[in-house]
Amino acid sequence: MLFSAIIGFAAIGTASAQDQPAQDGMVIERVDIRGLETISEGFIRRSLRTRVGQAFDRAQVEEDVRELLRTRKFINVYADTSVEGGRAVVVFVLREKPEIVSVALVGNHEFKDEDLYELIPSPGQPLDSYEVRRAQEELLRKYREAGYYYAEVTIDERLLEEQRELVYQISEGPRVKVRKIEFEGVQSFSTRRLKSKVQTKTYIWIFRKGAFDAEQAERDALDVERFYREEGYLDARVGYRLEFDEVERSDLRVVFVVEEGPRYSVAEVLIEGSEAIDEARLREGMNLSPGAYFRDAVLQEDVRRIRDMYGEIGYVDVRVSAIHDFLAEPEVVRLRYVIQENRRSRFGRITIRGNSTTQDRVIRRELRFFPGEDYNVLKTREAEQRLRETSLFSQATITPLDDVEGEREALVEVEEADAILFLIGGGVSTDSGVLGSVMLENRNFDLFGFPRTAGEFFRGQAFRGAGQRLRFSAEPGTELTRFRIDFVEPYLLDKPLRLSTSLYLFQRGRDSYDEQRFGMTVGLGRRFESGPLKDWAVEGRVRLESVDIKDVDALAAREIREAKDGGTLTSIKGSLVRDTTDSRFRPTRGYRFDLSWEQVGALGGDYTFGQPSAGITWYKTLHTDIFERKSVLGLRGDVSYIVGDAPVFERYYAGGFGSMRGFEYRGISPRNGIRDDAVGGDFITLVGAEYSFPLYGKSLRGVTFLDMGTVEEDLELTDWRASVGFGLRIDVDFFGPVPIVLDFGFPIAKNDDDETQVFNFSFGASF
Numbered sequence: 001m002l003f004s005a006i007i008g009f010a011a012i013g014t015a016s017a018q019d020q021p022a023q024d025g026m027v028i029e030r031v032d033i034r035g036l037e038t039i040s041e042g043f044i045r046r047s048l049r050t051r052v053g054q055a056f057d058r059a060q061v062e063e064d065v066r067e068l069l070r071t072r073k074f075i076n077v078y079a080d081t082s083v084e085g086g087r088a089v090v091v092f093v094l095r096e097k098p099e100i101v102s103v104a105l106v107g108n109h110e111f112k113d114e115d116l117y118e119l120i121p122s123p124g125q126p127l128d129s130y131e132v133r134r135a136q137e138e139l140l141r142k143y144r145e146a147g148y149y150y151a152e153v154t155i156d157e158r159l160l161e162e163q164r165e166l167v168y169q170i171s172e173g174p175r176v177k178v179r180k181i182e183f184e185g186v187q188s189f190s191t192r193r194l195k196s197k198v199q200t201k202t203y204i205w206i207f208r209k210g211a212f213d214a215e216q217a218e219r220d221a222l223d224v225e226r227f228y229r230e231e232g233y234l235d236a237r238v239g240y241r242l243e244f245d246e247v248e249r250s251d252l253r254v255v256f257v258v259e260e261g262p263r264y265s266v267a268e269v270l271i272e273g274s275e276a277i278d279e280a281r282l283r284e285g286m287n288l289s290p291g292a293y294f295r296d297a298v299l300q301e302d303v304r305r306i307r308d309m310y311g312e313i314g315y316v317d318v319r320v321s322a323i324h325d326f327l328a329e330p331e332v333v334r335l336r337y338v339i340q341e342n343r344r345s346r347f348g349r350i351t352i353r354g355n356s357t358t359q360d361r362v363i364r365r366e367l368r369f370f371p372g373e374d375y376n377v378l379k380t381r382e383a384e385q386r387l388r389e390t391s392l393f394s395q396a397t398i399t400p401l402d403d404v405e406g407e408r409e410a411l412v413e414v415e416e417a418d419a420i421l422f423l424i425g426g427g428v429s430t431d432s433g434v435l436g437s438v439m440l441e442n443r444n445f446d447l448f449g450f451p452r453t454a455g456e457f458f459r460g461q462a463f464r465g466a467g468q469r470l471r472f473s474a475e476p477g478t479e480l481t482r483f484r485i486d487f488v489e490p491y492l493l494d495k496p497l498r499l500s501t502s503l504y505l506f507q508r509g510r511d512s513y514d515e516q517r518f519g520m521t522v523g524l525g526r527r528f529e530s531g532p533l534k535d536w537a538v539e540g541r542v543r544l545e546s547v548d549i550k551d552v553d554a555l556a557a558r559e560i561r562e563a564k565d566g567g568t569l570t571s572i573k574g575s576l577v578r579d580t581t582d583s584r585f586r587p588t589r590g591y592r593f594d595l596s597w598e599q600v601g602a603l604g605g606d607y608t609f610g611q612p613s614a615g616i617t618w619y620k621t622l623h624t625d626i627f628e629r630k631s632v633l634g635l636r637g638d639v640s641y642i643v644g645d646a647p648v649f650e651r652y653y654a655g656g657f658g659s660m661r662g663f664e665y666r667g668i669s670p671r672n673g674i675r676d677d678a679v680g681g682d683f684i685t686l687v688g689a690e691y692s693f694p695l696y697g698k699s700l701r702g703v704t705f706l707d708m709g710t711v712e713e714d715l716e717l718t719d720w721r722a723s724v725g726f727g728l729r730i731d732v733d734f735f736g737p738v739p740i741v742l743d744f745g746f747p748i749a750k751n752d753d754d755e756t757q758v759f760n761f762s763f764g765a766s767f
Contacts, residue, residue, distance in 0.1 A: 234333070646682065652683070663723065
C-alpha cells in the first residue's frame, strides 16, 4: 500500500471531562491550531472563518474542517471545543500528509523530462494518492495520444511508501500507426462520407502521425452512430475493433463495425397545443410529412420554422418539442410537435446601451420596430444583422426583458467598432497588378459635428457619431492607379434616402493605349423598408467625367485610334432594384434584381448613347452544419446593351473576377486591327453558378463555379464561352478588409482569339 487511507472528520463537542463543549452564540475567546509540522499557521488561519471575537457557530466550525480537508494537505482534521470563563475555545487538530522527497521519470525517450514534469507532482508537495494516480493517468494519456498504444506507466510503490520518493517507470513500446480505416456492415452510405464523421486519421508521412487514441475511437464510433440515427436509422449500433499487422505490430487497421438496422419513415404527424396559429398553416411547408424518411436535420428545421412563426407574432417564450413515438407497425414512427405557446407580448420600451460615440438615432433607424407592435423575434434578428453590417459595431444583440402586463422592453446592446481607419498596405491581383494602398476612412462621420473647442478636434471627438462615411484613398500601382474621395449619407434627413458622392482620378495602361479619367458622381437612392414596396429601391446617379486617351499605338485598331484624346462625358442613370437577400456582404438566401438605363450625353459632352442593363443574383442555403456554417448556391445573370455609338473605352469586355474566370481580364472581346486588338462590344451577357462551402473554421471557404457568357458587336449570339473551376476564400484579420481570393478556372468553350488564364488571384494586406 502507498500509505494508510486519508480520512477526515469533525469531532464537535468532545471536550475534556472538566470542560463543557461550547454553545452556539458564545463569544470566541481563543482559536488554537495543533499538529502542524511543515505548514505555516498563517495558511491555516487564512482558510478559517471561525475567528476570535465572533459568536461561536457549530455549523461554521464544521465547514472550516471540511475546507481544510479540501486543501488535500491533511490526512485528518477535527475540531475540539471547550468553555473558559463563559467564552468559547476552539482547537483545530490537524495531521499533515507527508511530503514528497523527490520525483523521477525513468524510461521516457519520446518526450523530454521537462514536457512530462509539468504533468506530475513536484518535490515538497503533500503526498496525495489521488494526485499521484491522476499524474499516472495523465502520463499514460499523453503517450496514447501520441500513438504509443502499448505504453505502460507504473509507480515504485515500495520506494514511495518507505522513502517518499516518487518514481514513474515508463515503458513506451512501439508507436502504433493507423494505416487503414475501414467500415464493416455499411450498405446505405459511402465510406468516404462516413470517414468525414471520424477524427481518427490514417498515417501520412510528415503530414499526419496517424496516432491511435482509444478514447477518440470511442467518440468516433458514437459520432457515426449519431449520424445514422439522425438519418433515420434509429436502431443503428456502431462499435470498432483493432486489427494489427501480424508481422509489424505497430501497423494498425481500425474497423468500425456498423449495424444499420432499418430506416424509419414518418407514419403520421401530430401537432399538439397550437391555439394562436391554425394547425393547417403550421403544416404548410413542413419538410417531414407522412411517408418521408425521418431525418433529424429536417426535423430541427421544422422546429425552427414553427418557433419563428410564433416568434413573429409576439410569442417570445414559445416552446416547441419534437417527439417521435415507435409504433406497433415496424420501421415507422409517429412524430409529435408539442407546443407550449406561453404569453403573447408587444414591444415596450426600447433601450439602447453601449454607444458612447454613435448617436441613438443611427441605431434606432436600423431597428425598424416600434413600441406597441407584436414583439417580432424575426425583426430583432434582422435588426442585429443590419447593425453589424453598418460596420459601426462589432457586436449587436437585442434581448427581450421580462414581460410586464403584455409588454417587453427590448434591450439593444452594441459594442462600437473602430470608426477611424488608417491603412497603409498593398495588394496584388491578376486583374490589376501590384497596388499600393493608403486609406483614411471615418465610418462614423458627422458632417455637421463641428468641435466646440480645439481640444475636441484634436482628441478626435468632432465630426463623429452620425453614421456617415468619409473616405480618402490612394492606390498607386504598376497597371492601375486610383485616387478617390467618397462621402455617403445612408439616411439623408433621417429618411431612407442614400446620398453618395465621389471625386476620383483613374489611370490605367491598356494593351494599345493609356486611359485616364477624372470625374465625379452624385447618387441619390430611395429604399422602401416596409409596406407593399418593401425591399424595393429606386436610384438615380449623375456622372461628370473627363477622359484622356493617349500613347495610342500607331498600329492600333481603328476604333482605338478614333478615341484618341478622349473627351468629356456626362450621364444620368436611373435604376430600379429589388433586394431580398439576408446580407449585404455574404448573402445566403434571397435575390437581388436590378434594371437600369444610363443615358450618356444627357447633360452635354462629346458622346451620346444609352446603356440599358438588367441583372439578377439568387442565393439559397443548401446545408447548414452543426457550427452554423452554411453551404450556399449562387446563381447570376447579367445582360447589357449599348444603344448608339459608344467609344472604345465605354464598351463591354469580359474576363477576370466578377466576369468570367479562366480568361484574362478583358480577354473576351470583339477584336479588330492588324494585331487583333480588343475593341469591346455593344452587347454582353453573363450567367454563372457558384457553390460556396466551409472548409475550416470561419476563415476558410471553398468554391466551385461555372461561368458562361459572351461579348458581341451587336445584339446577337455568335460565340459562347464557358469555364469551370474551383477556388478558395481566405479571411485573415491581420490583412484587414481585403480577403485572399484564389481561383482556378478552366475554359471549356472559347474563341480562338480569347486570352485565357487558369489562375486568378487577389491578395491584399494592411500594415
